[in-house]
Amino acid sequence: MAKYTVTFSPENKIIEVDSDITLLQAAEKAGIIINSLCGGDGLCGECRLQVIQGKAMADKNAISFFSKDEIEHGYVLACRTKVADNLVVLIPPKSRVEQEKILLEGAAISYGEPEKLVLHRNGHEPVFPFDPVVKKIYLELPVPNLEDNASDIDRITREMHKVAPYDHYEISLLCLQNLTEQLRAHHWKVTVTYARHNGIGRILQIEAGDTSDQQYGLAVDVGTTTVVIQLVNLKTGKVIGVKGSHNLQARYGEDVISRMIFACVRGSLAPVHQAVIININNLAHALAAENHVSIQDIIAIVAAGNTIMSHFLLNMTPCSIRLEPYVPTTTVYPQIFAREVGIKINTEGILEVAPSIASYVGGDIVAGVLACGMADKPEIRCLIDVGTNGEIVIGNNEWLVCCSASAGPAFEGGGAHSGMRATKGAIEKIEIRDGVVSYETIGKAKPRGICGSGLIDAIYEMVNNRIIEQDGKFNESEKSDRLVREAGELRYILAWPDETETGQAISISESEIANLIKSKGAVFAAIKSLVDYVGFSFDRLDTIYVAGGFGSSLNIPKAIAIGLIPDIDVKRIQFIGNSSLTGARLSLTSIPAFENSLKIARRMTNVELSNYAPFMNEFIAALFLPHTDAKLFPSVKYSP
């Protein structure tokens, strides 16, 4: 078979490949992750590359994705183009999944810091006691003699009884196999790593000397779009690093449905599972290296994700979740060794996964409820987590109901031509005054697109400035040089080509606006349906917590003004960022918190909106800015 070299620009990565593989496969081999939402089926048109030298063998059917100009300039779809020559290929910024970049430039920008959570608890609310799911204890054991020749493990548990809370201990075989040598090699001064398992102590590891200063854990938010990890010092509870990357499962489908189809219809669960394991291993490795922590000192992981992500994480088939009656394999996940799913931390390190409630209400939302503390207090509160799915919880310390609605990826930057995730260069704030558009980007970089919070601002500013009508259609009577028609569709230009990173205008079209209105409509209809279901009005909600990956911050008044969030006093609304991650961290650092999450999952009643007749009417009523029923948004007044 012929061999060719492919050079990927601008980084000039050169790789030798066989002639039968695609440019997408070649890029993967070179360690470059190309956007591929459809999983390489030539359907999404995201994996655009420019061949600048050599002859590639492009699939003719792919030309529909390109303009004549683009075809002449060598644009191809990476997944539909085979290597048949030595090639030099340019990867346009938009085609690149910028792994590792999301949070590198400041976790504080994109994700709620631990301290923020304490603020949510108003300082005086009870905080879970510090009691990590896995911890270390240093022991100085008496040396055995003929009068005291108890077995090695009895000698250890005897001492542990004095200081640790368990009457009984179990021990893993691997640990037991090394025990005798460890104790003697280290003069009976050892550090024991142990967890709680089914109510008893579980001894995981015996180390020489006092290593109790080196104990770390990972809190992981396994999002459909993004995987984020915090590295936590389990001696102090302090977060010492945070890192995120795009969920590599994106190559098998952008949303959970297409990933389930990939795993189930094609029967390819393993690669989808492995993708997220690679995510976690890469992030964990990078976090450990940057913070001078040994991977072997990472002894615990708590992961939170939606039910489908949790199933993929544990290599369990999600296939019965996909189809009616939507049944998951399990909602409570067993405590396992991280190695059992290929996660590379300490060999005896433990993986716990936050419990789910139902197929479409997952551990991420349970973790969110845990994080905002709404299940601990008598006041009735509401959590709105806007991700690819919108999930809503209402309740207090006595009852909890929840539901979910497919919001689509609009607020995470999907579906819109200029949409992007909340990473460097994303426009996150927009103001329009007298036809002048001003914006702010993440990392103060040249704009590359618009993230969720920017899109909310854009919709609000356009309707408030009468650039669009309340039904989302452009107001053609208002003349503006920013309103242009392209390929038969009206678009509003937010950033001119000379302002942007890509040299292309950042704009938003009428159909994209319609998409965003559908997303906000689905979320609001879900909130309204759930409030109605429990026989309440919005006034009864003491606090609304808004969580999600919109961006660094969310302009609450604008989110209300477009009809995404109920119109209550803004002082009673808090944006809490990535509450799934915060909840995972709480569980990691507190067994009572983790056990509380199991109680939350058991207590919560899921309302299947697909079975709840009024939902569709609510959805249709919400396809208007802010809403067809203006009385629901009394404070919202657009400029005349």
Place this chain on the structure above:
Amino acid sequence: MAKYTVTFSPENKIIEVDSDITLLQAAEKAGIIINSLCGGDGLCGECRLQVIQGKAMADKNAISFFSKDEIEHGYVLACRTKVADNLVVLIPPKSRVEQEKILLEGAAISYGEPEKLVLHRNGHEPVFPFDPVVKKIYLELPVPNLEDNASDIDRITREMHKVAPYDHYEISLLCLQNLTEQLRAHHWKVTVTYARHNGIGRILQIEAGDTSDQQYGLAVDVGTTTVVIQLVNLKTGKVIGVKGSHNLQARYGEDVISRMIFACVRGSLAPVHQAVIININNLAHALAAENHVSIQDIIAIVAAGNTIMSHFLLNMTPCSIRLEPYVPTTTVYPQIFAREVGIKINTEGILEVAPSIASYVGGDIVAGVLACGMADKPEIRCLIDVGTNGEIVIGNNEWLVCCSASAGPAFEGGGAHSGMRATKGAIEKIEIRDGVVSYETIGKAKPRGICGSGLIDAIYEMVNNRIIEQDGKFNESEKSDRLVREAGELRYILAWPDETETGQAISISESEIANLIKSKGAVFAAIKSLVDYVGFSFDRLDTIYVAGGFGSSLNIPKAIAIGLIPDIDVKRIQFIGNSSLTGARLSLTSIPAFENSLKIARRMTNVELSNYAPFMNEFIAALFLPHTDAKLFPSVKYSP
């Protein structure tokens, strides 16, 4: 490297080997197990082969093991002889470890049958309820719908709560990963395999349809010399097959001490561990095949062995057991998957190991106490287990004390030129009347040697017939053509060359008699020391149970008459065969029995005889037939 063929006669197995390997290695490669008590160090002289064609390269130092005649006839030590030519080699019967043969010809001959145990319990004593450590349950689950879309695992545990005794269940990851497909592929009619683990249910396997008729377990006695397995139907509790083989660890040393030296001083734990795993896998495979049982339907193993065997079984180092203060890694073994140590049964099958008490009082003796039921009743009873170690337990339902003494392998056929294990062709009964020797062999075969019960008979008959004196020396004044002098030592011939399988006389020498007296002395001294330690006399013992691998049966009066067993009414003495195996089977078929064994292990107090000053005096006093203190054996009168 030159290649040669070696032909092993009489089976004519031909194997091609490199020139640098020994005949012992070549035999191993050919699947023939040669006796090698020293582990191939040229020390024991057991691996004698006769080279009948071709030139072998024998170590000169090995010639001390052979007579001039033998050297001329091509006798060599297999471990000290390299292959340097195409060879034809004859394996003399004595050099061959007849794997698989021990029990093939009738378990009833060598080992106590289950029914026997019930007899020990006198019919009216409580028997442990039938409740196997792992079992199957057939469930017909309601098909999920939108009103009832509980997770798959909840659907199963919901049904199990109705019929099985656990409030909570845990499930292995592997089982969970296959659950969803299994349920749907099999129309919600499935069989669940589950165990008890730390007080909660542990779901191990979900199978299609009703497989509850196919559930089997293995009870394993891991003896230092012999590994014996019973295949048990876990639906009925019936033993459907039994098989034994020599412990393959023998190649690394005959006794536990030399195996520990091999594992610890040479740092080679792995091969010693693997040897017993090969034993178990071979026996399990053969048992399954013969009884038309699928290996996948074997879902549980309970193994009992001494503490060192249990450590080897679990691949745990026994190195701290060997040296003062004799500390084991653990005495209670974790419930593990059998696969974790390489045992090939059902992938999710469980291995439980009977708990030990101390380094030299193991799970075999705990299993024995369980089997004879002495820990359940107020009467004070005694268990004597004579193996390579002699182990003694005295006690009742309130207290239990135990000790062990090194008896040596004499009663298992070791150490004596004509000694052999209790297998086909072993002389197991002997009578001498008026100089006429009559005997019975196992399997009614031509005699090949003498096993433990035969040796006890031999000593008794010789002292009763004044062939030897009470100090074990030959009475040279009694003239007999059976008393001959060979290589400077007197020997008594029990079987003439023309009667035997090997064509060589079966005889017993003065030094071998001294060895047997030492063994019986050690066992009796241990019994006497322990009875004294608790301040008792033999009269207080309600029953003495005698266990061990002497042979098919034990002549109790003769065992008393040589001073091995205390001189109490023979009606109060019962030979119970392999009580370790019986106890393992009880634990396999009854969780309450297994839990009782944990209680027995906790309750039992070990007396270290090496610390107990009177023991050595007792030992010296017992080096006489029946004893230097005749008052201890009032009923013993040798013929005048």
